[in-house]
Structure formats: C-alpha cells, structure tokens
Amino acid sequence: SAVISQKPSRDICQRGTSLTIQCQVDSQVTMMFWYRQQPGQSLTLIATANQGSEATYESGFVIDKFPISRPNLTFSTLTVSNMSPEDSSIYLCSVPGPRGGYTFGSGTRLTVV
Amino acid sequence: RKEVEQDPGPFNVPEGATVAFNCTYSNSASQSFFWYRQDCRKEPKLLMSVYSSGNEDGRFTAQLNRASQYISLLIRDSKLSDSATYLCVVNSRAGTALIFGKGTTLSVSS
Numbered sequence: 001s002a003v004i005s006q007k008p009s010r011d012i013c014q015r016g017t018s019l020t021i022q023c024q025v026d027s028q029v030t031m032m033f034w035y036r037q038q039p040g041q042s043l044t045l046i047a048t049a050n051q052g053s054e055a056t057y058e059s060g061f062v063i064d065k066f067p068i069s070r071p072n073l074t075f076s077t078l079t080v081s082n083m084s085p086e087d088s089s090i091y092l093c094s095v096p097g098p099r100g101g102y103t104f105g106s107g108t109r110l111t112v113v
Numbered sequence: 114r115k116e117v118e119q120d121p122g123p124f125n126v127p128e129g130a131t132v133a134f135n136c137t138y139s140n141s142a143s144q145s146f147f148w149y150r151q152d153c154r155k156e157p158k159l160l161m162s163v164y165s166s167g168n169e170d171g172r173f174t175a176q177l178n179r180a181s182q183y184i185s186l187l188i189r190d191s192k193l194s195d196s197a198t199y200l201c202v203v204n205s206r207a208g209t210a211l212i213f214g215k216g217t218t219l220s221v222s223s
Contacts, residue, residue: 030208031208031209033210033211041215042200042213042214042215042216043157043200043211043213044213045210045211045212048209048210092156092157094210094211096207096208097159100145100147100162100204100207101147101159101162102159102211103159104156104157104158105156106155106156107155107156109154
C-alpha cells in the first residue's frame with residue numbers, strides 16, 4: 001500500500017494565522033482526501049482533492065477557510081486559514097489503497113491559542 | 114440519522130474475553146465495509162475488510178448483513194494490545210471517501 005509522509009506532525013498556532021499541511025505520497029494516486037478529527041470525535045471528511053481541478057468540499061467546509069492544492073498526483077496541501085481555537089483538531093490526509101482499504105498520513109495535531 | 118452508528122463504549126474486558134462490536138449504516142447503496150483500528154494519538158489503520166460471506170482473520174471475525182445494514186466485529190481471546198478505538202467504516206463507491214462511525218473504545222485489562 002502507499003506510504004504517506006505528512007508534515008508537520010503537530011503545531012501550536014496563534015489565532016488569526018494560517019497553517020499549511022503537506023502530504024507526499026510515494027506513488028501516484030488520483031484521489032486524495034482530507035479529514036478532520038476533533039477531540040473525542042471520529043473523522044469528518046473536509047474535501048476531496050483531485051489533480052488538475054478544484055477540490056470538492058463537504059457541507060460545512062469552504063474553500064476560503066480550507067484552501068487545497070493538488071499540483072500533481074503525489075502531493076497535496078491543506079491550509080487552515082484565519083485560525084480560531086475551534087480549528088484545534090487532528091488533520092489527516094488519505095489515499096485509496098489495495099483491497100479497498102485506505103491509507104492515512106500520520107496526522108497533524110493542531111492547537112490554536 | 115448518522116450515516117454510520119456505533120456504540121461508543123467504552124468496553125472494559127479482561128484478557129481472554131470475547132467482545133463484539135456492532136455498527137449500522139444508513140446508505141443502502143454502500144458497497145464496501147471496513148473495520149479500522151485507531152490507537153491513541155495515531156492515525157486509523159485498516160484492521161480488516163468486511164465481506165457479505167463473513168470473514169475471519171485470526172482472532173477477529175467480521176460479519177455483514179446487507180438486509181439489516183448491520184456490521185459486526187468479534188474479537189476472541191482479547192489481548193492487552195487489542196486496547197484501542199475500533200472504527201466502523203463504509204464506502205459508497207470505490208475511490209470515493211470513507212464514512213466513519215464515531216468508534217468504539219475497547220480497554221483490555223490483565
């Protein structure tokens with residue numbers, strides 16, 4: 001299955017600032033997904049990142065707040081913009097893997113103060 | 114109604130116990146079903162896929178009932194290392210995003 005390198009692993013940020021999270025995959029993948037996991041909650045899909053087109057956002061998530069780039073089939077970034085404490089979460093990228101299972105990056109633990 | 118519902122637990126069991134987790138899903142068009150395991154402060158990892166005929170992997174048995182839209186996971190002879198959160202996951206179509214339940218927390222004690 002694919003190996004994903006996700007950076008940074010954690011960060012503490014001031015409110016009002018932005019943080020860009022990167023995911024690098026060791027193989028070419030068509031679809032990449034960005035999830036958020038708030039404390040004590042399960043994973044919620046933020047958006048689907050397609051190479052060569054704009055990301056598709058889920059209800060409750062907007063491009064201005066979570067801009068996504070997908071410049072090629074092995075890389076994507078998610079930016080959390082104008083952060084507030086409510087954005088404190090773990091952010092994870094994911095790609096489809098073999099046997100139908102999906103592989104996840106190791107996550108970015110974000111704390112906004 | 115949530116798309117994937119699980120009993121959050123926690124399930125606290127002694128080593129060697131058998132424990133069962135249940136899950137229901139709302140989208141009858143769902144095509145793929147999985148159990149993921151998530152350890153504290155780690156990313157989810159695929160435990161096993163779930164097939165209509167039921168499938169077993171060592172101490173773990175997964176079952177799917179499409180008519181009832183119900184998925185189960187049975188863990189036999191629980192080990193301390195089984196302590197984790199178990200996530201029930203469905204997928205409506207290959208290549209699309211996974212939909213996660215909130216997870217069931219298992220704590221196995223000696």
